[in-house]
Amino acid sequence: MAFRRRNKSYPFFSQEFLIQNHADIVFSLVIFILIGLMFETTAKTAILFIQPQYNISTMSADGEVTLYLYGWKDCATVLFYLCITIILHAVVQEYVLDKVNRRLHLSKSKNTKFNESGQLCVFYLVSSLWSLYVIATEGYLLHPSSLWENYPHVHLRYIHTQTQSMHLMKTEEIPRQLQYISLYLLHILAAYLLNLTRVGLVLLFLQYLSEMGFHLSRLFYFIDENHHKMFEMWSIGFVLTRMITLTLMFLAVGFGLARSENQTLDLEVGNFNTLSIRLLVLFVVCFTQSWLLWKFFRFQLSRTRELRLEQVARKRVAAKQQMQRTLKRDSVGYYENGLIKAENGTSPRLKKIKAP
Template sequence: MGIRKKTNKNPPVLSHEFVIQNHADIVSCVAMVFLLGLMFEVTSKFAVLFITVQYNVTISTNEGPEETAVNHFHHGIKDLATIFFYMLVAIIMHAIIQEYVLDKINRKKHFSKTKHSKFNESGQLSAFYLFSFGWGTSILLSENFLSNPVSLWEGYPHTLMPFQMKFYFICQLGYWLHALPELYFQKTKKEDIPRQLVYIFLYLVHIAGAYILNLNRLCLVLLVLHYFVELLFHVSRLVYFSNENRQMGFTIWAVLFVLGRLLTLSLSVLTVGFGLATAENQGFDLTAGNFNILFVRITVLAAICLTQAFMMWKFINFQLRRWREHAQAQTLKKKQVPSKSKSKKDKANGVNGVNSHGADSPRARKEKSS
């Protein structure tokens, strides 16, 4: 795949350093095995489980003079194989972006170690958020979820999904699963691992939970909203690293972040607390995919509310830290200005003292003659 990083060192085969340096090539070979499996009849049935989307259901519609067949999909245990394959694809794409884009910028900018790791993180997440936001928005527009908000809960359980929606969720789960081995491949600092594990875990729990509980429509809307706000933050951080005076993006992000939390809570309460609570199809039926009972609704709302509260708490701490650092910087500037003016005044007084009491002054000549 041509992703191997150039290095003068040759670490021992299968050592930690060897795996880290060549992990993209190793993963590419594993993914190629599944692709080659499609070429042979014996292995094609097995390879199809990993590469193609499973659980196809064909529905005939009478729109127009002729019947048309529309393919829809539901979820099942076989999706784990597909998610695993696209997790491998995400690792390969991560390595391509890192080597051919981010590493080249890092070499030009000469960032410090701290900025280097944060720049890589924001660069990777910016690419993912931009792709996911654009793709998710196109699905929302094509399925008319934005123009018809009632469809978020009407007709629940939404067990059948169009191909684009199901593939979107497969890729989302594959990406956030790939972030776990990337902590090892990217040699993430020990102090940064807990923070990254927390947000990876939150993404996986919420996306997988909505996927299993057939709340995919609500999840898609909330993901698109959340990804837009996060995209703005990481783009603002990339701009800040290139020029520390450009901080307007953080101000816009702060406003949109608060609005995003309010919209998330409003849509969640409207869909789960009111829409599903007043729906006709109440009850628990695992076979039909119906989870519309009071306990599940309360659990879903509690998970969303706690997550939003946690994010607001982190946001407030982040803003307080920024204001504190800004105040300290302003205090240092004020202290430096008087000290400089005082030093100039002392220097001027010293010169005047030499002129008034120095060897060439009249007083000095008189004292010398006496």
């Protein structure tokens, strides 16, 4: 199965070869794992890549509920779903974005940004819908207190969300986005390891909505450069997302978990509800949100300054052109009935010229 037409072949196992054929290589690996499920001797190993292993079955009012703890075997599950995401990335690029690029005829730099925003827009859309489905089915919207009650929290679908978020390393330019990749992984793994999956899921949903708005605005801008209002709407949503994130973290971690009866460190149970850990979590979140707001306002101020300089430059050019027209009229004169006359009217001779 080939995802892309190749005009040039590279030596095997070279960097160019791996970049060009990474989707086919990953697809072959996934097929190899799925074939392993068909044989009894390899099924136990193959199932490690597909299904989380640390499950706990509990009884509730709705029946038996299966929850999941975490362990080192989850690395295989994360790797498998990361491969699935890479395959979907190649499918979207080949059958959607490349066809749109052929019609838009964008420059090379805009083409790269368009592909980046297109990939991330699809990723954030799917992740937002998935997160919203989990939040609605688990009742986090109607019962916000469930975000900190019955701590520690574990859930299967947060693992899937984590594996998709790690695919940011494939879709972004790593040198330019290394800071954001590190922040994503830091916060996701912290919520995963500290069993704060409910709060982490809600925060990821808010972050995905904000990021989707930005990349969607950039897509519309590349299609038609007159679309600027969507960036203004995204700016408002970005600030609101930061405020809601801080409020939710202080409500859940600062007040909710602080009132919990069990505030002792227990690694076996997965209880990390201690004062020092809560303060550390709040500090990291506050620092990250403050840093994002600082970069946002700095960019907006620099952008406003650039727009003002452009307006001043346009006014200077317009004034200079108007002055040149005035000087030309004063020195040459003006036309009247096909005759050129001096501006002061002192010239007694009128020269017949061809009307312009």
